[in-house]
Amino acid sequence: MNTEQEEQFAALLAGMGDAEMDALHRRLMKLRNKSEPTYQDAADALYKLGASQGFGQRGRDAIKGVLAKFGAANLKAIAPCHFADVIGECAAA
Numbered sequence: 001m002n003t004e005q006e007e008q009f010a011a012l013l014a015g016m017g018d019a020e021m022d023a024l025h026r027r028l029m030k031l032r033n034k035s036e037p038t039y040q041d042a043a044d045a046l047y048k049l050g051a052s053q054g055f056g057q058r059g060r061d062a063i064k065g066v067l068a069k070f071g072a073a074n075l076k077a078i079a080p081c082h083f084a085d086v087i088g089e090c091a092a093a
Contacts, residue, residue, distance in 0.1 A: 042083040045090040
């Protein structure tokens with residue numbers, strides 16, 4: 001965002017009433033929550049990692065390696081706030 005865009009955005013926000021600001025805040029929070037990866041997203045990433053290594057011992061070892069980086073034996077032991085990190089580790093592996 002450049003300075004001119006920032007000024008336009010600030011002017012737009014300054015002209016909003018309380019009800020409009022509340023509605024904007026609720027919409028932004030809803031969008032934010034939707035963008036966070038879910039358990040299923042992380043599970044899918046682990047599955048794809050295992051599949052890319054073969055479904056045998058190599059695949060299981062790759063999955064266990066990612067989970068071990070989070071000190072977990074399974075995905076249920078990992079907090080939802082770390083699902084994006086799990087997905088990133090799978091992509092990097």
